[in-house]
Amino acid sequence: MVRTRYAPSPTGMMHIGNLRTALYEYLIARSLGGRFILRIEDTDQExxxxxxxxxxxxxxxxxxxxxxxxxxxGGQYGPYVQSERRRLYRPYAEQLVREGKAYYCFCTRERLEQLKATAPGEVVGYDRHCRDLPSGEVQRLLDAGTACVIRQKMPLSGSKTFQDAVYGAITVDNRELEDQVLLKSDGFPTYNFANVVDDHLMAITHVVRGSEYLSSTPKYNLLYDAFGWQVPTYVHLPLIIGKDGRKLSKRHGATSFEALVQEGYLPEAIVNTIALLGWCPKDNRELFSLDELSAIFSVDGISKSPSVFDYDKLAWFNGEYIRAMPAGRFQAWIHPALTQVFGEPVPEPALLAELLQPRISRLAEIPEMVRFLTARQPYELDLFSNKKNKASPESAARILPLLYDALAGLAPWTRQAVHDRVMALAAGQELKTGQVMWPLRIALSGQAVTPGGAIEIAVILGRDESLARLNIALERLAGASAEKGDA
RNA sequence: GGCCCGUUGGUCAAGCGGUUAAGACAUCGCCCUUUCACGGCGAAGACAGGAGUUCGAUUCUCCUACGGGUCACCA
Known part of the structure; x- marks a missing residue:
């Protein structure tokens, strides 16, 4: 039975790197019919x-x-919080001491600091000062209640090779390994120790984690060996980095799942994006639900090289998921963003949703996109010029009064009614659609680019506001042409 | 600095000795269209460098360069 575990430490928000690790652990378990376990690693009390x-x-x-x-x-292997398992670790550490595979170390932090300072990068880590203390001396210090840690004895020579499911065979010289601390002076195990003990006790078969653990894996293996336990299958994951090739940080934008969601990315889109960061399916497919991933995920598709987190790609995925949303769900999803701008009630919510759904890739784009609907925007009369639609301030000055008259008494003020009235005007004047739509859009919105067309804007604004904006525009245009005439 | 790992277009990446070296995002162009977006079509753009091995290397080996990780009583 395959068993994987996600073992985060509760030290803050969930980073997308951690989330991807969790995702892959989950997918490995699901794809192999195994179980996915959550374990909280809170051994660092500080x-x-x-x-x-x-x-x-x-x-x-x-x-x-x-x-x-x-x-x-719960589950059969609890407890699942390391601080609650605290008393469990010491006996294992002491067992190793009895077997001569570990020892008490009484060195003070000060001495260790000094060691680091005086040895200019030559000696690796701890100098093994307490490794061969006479047993009488050890007992005396213990009896005196001297603060101590338990360290593992590393082999002084030789090398060790282990297999990683992603990186293949990796060999490390034992001389590179220092006598690592197993049990801290506060009685808590180190991550390194607790991890191995818990993974074994919880029957974890696949250890999945970031590649930053690759170089300390030989130490874990020595621990498994010391206990005579079976080494799990290792699956080390390539790192996720920022555009500049450095570790992903706030500098690159939002990096926690929560922050991403706040910016208007959908959880499904985030999952889909990170699933493909460092892993590739056999075919060329890109859009996957979690269940689909669970079915086809396989370790041999994991790549070795670090990958850059691309916000553009995330936005694209997000857009895909947004467009695939049922209209009702989309409308509900954007409602809070709309009330931010409009207050309650939101005018024409269904129409707004229809206009916005194909256009946005993030929730955060909405306020700026619809702001012109609540406040009249200052704009240059040049905006009435549009080559493609054969529109100009002059043509607008001629058409806008006609539009005003055509719409003034219109009721009901519906999409269909406004549309028909405007089109009828265009036909009557022998104008192309764009020639009347363009000035209408500009007069109503004050901008060349809007979500939806002139008709939709008019409906959302309502008749009074639409007519008011038309009136402002035609007066400005009349004023401008009068000036021109004077000149 | 020691050790470990990596290196295919700007980004994600397929490839696992013989290919016109896929595809996606982004970019650009065209089409659709009352603008934009969506959608459709198309373009440009890559095997870090050098030695080997081989009939033949993006693929295997070594070296160099560059990048990253790691060297805690943190995880």
Missing amino acids: RLVDGAVDAIYKTLRAVGLRHDEGPDI
Whole structure:
């Protein structure tokens, strides 16, 4: 039975790199008929952040990564929070001490600091000062209650090779490995230790994590060996980086799932995007639901090189998901953004939704896009010029009064009615559609680019505001031509 | 700096000894159209460099360059 685990530490918002790791763990488990476990790694008491655990649950729920075992739902391998497993680790560490595979270290932080400072990059890490203390001395210090940690004895020579499902065979010289701390002086295990013990106790078969752990993996393996435990299958993932090739950070834009959602990206689109960051399916398909991914995901499609997180691509995916949304759901989704601009009630919400759905790629684009509907925009009369539609301020000055008269008494003020009236005017004047639509759009919106056409804008504005804006425009145009005449 | 890993168009990437080196995003052009967007069609654009191995290297090996990761009582 394949078992994978997502083991975040509750130290803040969920970064999309972490989310992708969680996603791949989930997909590996699902694609192989296995189980996906959530474990909270809170062994660093100093870095805990309030609410971080909730953020983890919230994010996993939002993207649909349902775990089979975890702190909130239990399971046969609990508890699933490392701080609750605290008493579990010491016996394992002491077992290694008894077997001569680990030892108590009484070195103070100050001494370690000094060590780092004096040895100019020559010696790797700890100098193994306590590795061979006489047992009497150890006992004496222990009895005196001297603060200590437990360190693992690393082999002083030789090398070790392990297999990674993505990176292949990796060999590391044992001399590169320092005697790592297993149990901290506060009694908590280090990540390195707790991780191995828990993965073993929880019967984890596939360890999936970022490639930053690649170089410390030999240390884990030595631990598995020391206990005589079976080493899991390793799946190291390439990093996600920013446009400048550096680690993804706030500098590149939103990097947490939550921030992305706030900017108006859909969870499904985010998942789809990161699924393809570092993994590629056998065919050329790009649009995948989580269930579809679960069915076809396979480790051999994971690539080795780091990939740049591309916000443009995310926006494209988001646009695809937006367009695929049922109209009703879209309308509900954008409602908060609309009330921000219009207040309540939002005029013509269904029509607005219809206009916006094919046009936006992010929720955050909406306010700017519709602002002209609530406030009259200042604009240059040049805007009435449009070559393609054979429009000019002069033609507008002639057509706008006709439009005003045609629309003034119109009722009901519906899309169909406005459309028919305007088209009838165009036909009557032997004008092309664009020749009347263009000045109408400019007069109503004050901008050349609008979501939807002139008719839709008129309907949303309502008759009074539409006529008012028409009136302003035709007066300005009349004033301008009078000036011109004087000159 | 030591060690580990990586390197196909601007970005994501297919490729796993013989290909006109896919596809997607972005860019540009054309079409559709009352603007824009959507949609459709098309264009430009890549194997980091050098040695080998081989009849033949993007693919295998080595070196160089560049990039990244890691060297904690953090995870």
